[in-house]
Amino acid sequence: MSADRTVQAVDPVDAVAMGVETDLPTDVPLLCRGLGKRYGSMQALDGLDLRIGPGDVVGYLGPNGSGKTTTLRLLTGALRPSEGSASLFGHDCWSDRRRAHERLGYVPSEPDYDPRLTGAELLSLSGRLRGRDRAADREARKRTVQRLGIDTGRRVGELSRGNRQKLALALALWHRPDVLLLDEPSTGLDPLAQDVMHDLVTGAADDGAAVLFSSHVLSEVQQLARRVVLLHHGRVIDRADMAELWRRTPHRLKAIVATAAQAVDLAEALGHTPGVGAVEVEDRTVRCRFSSTVMNDVVHTLAARPVLDLSVEDTSLDEWFDDALDGFTRARAHGGGGR
Numbered sequence: 205m206s207a208d209r210t211v212q213a214v215d216p217v218d219a220v221a222m223g224v225e226t227d228l229p230t231d232v233p234l235l236c237r238g239l240g241k242r243y244g245s246m247q248a249l250d251g252l253d254l255r256i257g258p259g260d261v262v263g264y265l266g267p268n269g270s271g272k273t274t275t276l277r278l279l280t281g282a283l284r285p286s287e288g289s290a291s292l293f294g295h296d297c298w299s300d301r302r303r304a305h306e307r308l309g310y311v312p313s314e315p316d317y318d319p320r321l322t323g324a325e326l327l328s329l330s331g332r333l334r335g336r337d338r339a340a341d342r343e344a345r346k347r348t349v350q351r352l353g354i355d356t357g358r359r360v361g362e363l364s365r366g367n368r369q370k371l372a373l374a375l376a377l378w379h380r381p382d383v384l385l386l387d388e389p390s391t392g393l394d395p396l397a398q399d400v401m402h403d404l405v406t407g408a409a410d411d412g413a414a415v416l417f418s419s420h421v422l423s424e425v426q427q428l429a430r431r432v433v434l435l436h437h438g439r440v441i442d443r444a445d446m447a448e449l450w451r452r453t454p455h456r457l458k459a460i461v462a463t464a465a466q467a468v469d470l471a472e473a474l475g476h477t478p479g480v481g482a483v484e485v486e487d488r489t490v491r492c493r494f495s496s497t498v499m500n501d502v503v504h505t506l507a508a509r510p511v512l513d514l515s516v517e518d519t520s521l522d523e524w525f526d527d528a529l530d531g532f533t534r535a536r537a538h539g540g541g542g543r
């Protein structure tokens with residue numbers, strides 16, 4: 205087999221694992237291969253393999269200090285890797301930073317712009333630095349600013365944390381980047397601004413951007429991410445596809461009916477529905493767990509009865525997160541570990 209055919213046949217991440225050298229693929233928006241970073245003797249990131257394609261949205265999770273910001277800073281070229289490489293569209297994030305970052309939008313965890321500049325000045329500077337200052341570009345900046353509700357006449361030093369975050373989002377998004385990196389993007393945002401941010405990020409992905417965002421807000425991750433990667437002490441300990449997590453993890457249901465007798469009747473009906481488990485009755489309240497695959501059966505059972513109040517909790521990500529961390533901690537206690 206020729207070298208070219210080897211490159212086409214083998215996924216670059218797999219290729220690294222197999223010890224096959226490939227060129228950096230120019231059609232892959234974001235690729236990390238064995239990426240590592242040491243601060244002195246402390247290994248903050250260890251052997252990260254990650255590939256993100258167009259339109260993919262990856263939630264990057266992990267406890268404090270697990271290496272999320274370090275990864276994002278390696279991808280922006282602010283840090284030099286100690287091992288491995290990171291590339292955007294085939295351009296190395298450290299040695300070929302200028303080209304790598306032409307199509308990048310980045311929201312840092314602590315936006316620290318020159319406090320003397322106004323938002324308008326920063327946005328205009330961003331346009332000039334990108335060589336994008338035509339009427340259409342100025343219009344795009346205006347639209348993004350309006351969506352986020354930013355007063356661009358104020359100096360950065362006078363802005364609240366939330367308004368500085370909105371400005372960081374505008375700077376990252378107005379030019380429609382092909383790769384979007386967001387470090388805890390909802391920090392400081394009120395619920396309305398969080399919704400706008402979610403719409404903007406989803407819109408960018410729908411337009412084909414590859415998105416990697418870190419977050420501690422699991423409900424937000426559940427809403428935005430198509431995949432999740434869990435980091436602990438600098439190492440990936442689990443990865444999951446959100447669609448698969450939705451399918452396989454149970455929902456928790458709580459229904460309140462008018463009388464204790466109705467509660468017993470509902471519990472019996474639910475108990476006879478395949479896919480429903482852990483049915484409990486307490487006075488007028490019925491609780492159970494069910495998987496997404498039997499959602500319609502559960503709805504039919506409920507619809508035939510006089511339910512006064514109903515709540516369904518989606519627990520997929522919380523349970524996965526807790527289980528994965530528990531499993532990793534137990535494995536380490538027994539001398540193992542995981543990637």
Ligand SMILES: Nc1ncnc2c1ncn2[C@@H]1O[C@H](COP(=O)(O)OP(=O)(O)OP(=O)(O)O)[C@@H](O)[C@H]1O
Pocket residue numbers: 243246248266267268269270271272273274275
């Ligand atoms: N400049 C630095 N010098 C030394 N150690 C650092 C430096 N930056 C980060 N670290 C250490 O590297 C590890 C990973 O830090 P990092 O900020 O990447 O974690 P994180 O997952 O983003 O955490 P958080 O969720 O709290 O933001 C931590 O132990 C941190 O103390």
